Amino acid sequence: MALLPILTIPDARLKKKCAPIANVDGRVVKLMDDMLETMYKAPGIGLAAPQIGLLERIIVVDVSEHKEGAKEPIAMANPELLWLSDETCVHNEGCLSIPEVYADVTRPKQIRVRYVDRAGSVQERDCDDLLARCIQHEVDHLNGVLFIDHLSSLKRNMIIRKVSKASR
Numbered sequence: 782m783a784l785l786p787i788l789t790i791p792d793a794r795l796k797k798k799c800a801p802i803a804n805v806d807g808r809v810v811k812l813m814d815d816m817l818e819t820m821y822k823a824p825g826i827g828l829a830a831p832q833i834g835l836l837e838r839i840i841v842v843d844v845s846e847h848k849e850g851a852k853e854p855i856a857m858a859n860p861e862l863l864w865l866s867d868e869t870c871v872h873n874e875g876c877l878s879i880p881e882v883y884a885d886v887t888r889p890k891q892i893r894v895r896y897v898d899r900a901g902s903v904q905e906r907d908c909d910d911l912l913a914r915c916i917q918h919e920v921d922h923l924n925g926v927l928f929i930d931h932l933s934s935l936k937r938n939m940i941i942r943k944v945s946k947a948s949r
Contacts (some may be wrong), residue, residue, distance in 0.1 A: 782811075782818040785833040787877050790927070790944055792834075795878055799829075799836045799923045802858040804899040809839065813856035813899060816841045817895035817922045821852075825877045827915045829922030832878050840919035843909045857896035860920050863905070872914060874928045881947075882940050888917050 788795055802809055812835070820828040820841055830839040838859045845853035847926055868890045875883045891909040894916055898904050918928055929937045 783815045784822055785815055785819045786917050787819065787823065787828075787832050788834055789878050789880060789948075790941065792878075794831055794834055794836065794923070795927060796925045797831065797836055798925045799831055799838045801838050802897070805858050805897050805899065809858060810856075811898050812837075812839060813841055813858075817843070817856065820869075820877075823877050826911075827919045828877065829919045831922050838923050840916070840923065842912070842915045842919060844915055854897050857894070857916075858898075860896040860916065860923070862892055862917070862920060863895050864893040865917075866891035870910075870914075872911075874914070874918060876918070878922075879927065879929060879940070879944060882929070882944060884929065884932055884936060884940070886928050888914050888931075892917060893917050894920075910913050 787913045816828050826844050827840065827842040830837045838861055841854060843852055843854045845851060866889045869887050869915050870890045871887045872888045873883050890913065892913045893905060893907050895903065895905045929940050
């Protein structure tokens with residue numbers, strides 16, 4: 782497995798919509814493994830292909846607490862949100878592509894997602910709480926949306942200025 786470089790704002794690739802994966806083959810499975818390794822090392826709980834410069838609809842997530850080394854990675858190709866609950870919740874979010882920046886974001890509390898797994902099988906899964914939030918965050922990346930895009934323009938612009946200043 783290989784560690785991959787994670788893009789940060791203002792890289793334009795983070796704002797582009799990704800193309801679907803034709804099929805989950807050996808290349809895609811290796812990419813999923815490399816993305817998981819990169820995510821764990823960062824450390825993070827989710828990573829989307831555009832964050833490593835690939836405009837493909839692939840995400841990986843793991844919201845387990847890693848107790849005694851147990852991990853629960855989920856790798857998804859072509860994830861599609863089929864249902865979002867009306868009930869929402871507000872939580873503090875961050876992003877590996879916007880280092881050291883956190884803000885409260887409102888998202889649906891529960892979702893249903895359809896995706897293609899590592900074996901090439903179509904799966905549907907109901908998720909709630911942190912897993913639902915993480916998947917929504919990563920699917921946003923596939924559509925060129927960052928978590929700061931859910932904030933007011935004033936807050937978003939303050940964050941962008943802060944990140945730009947820190948990168949100089």
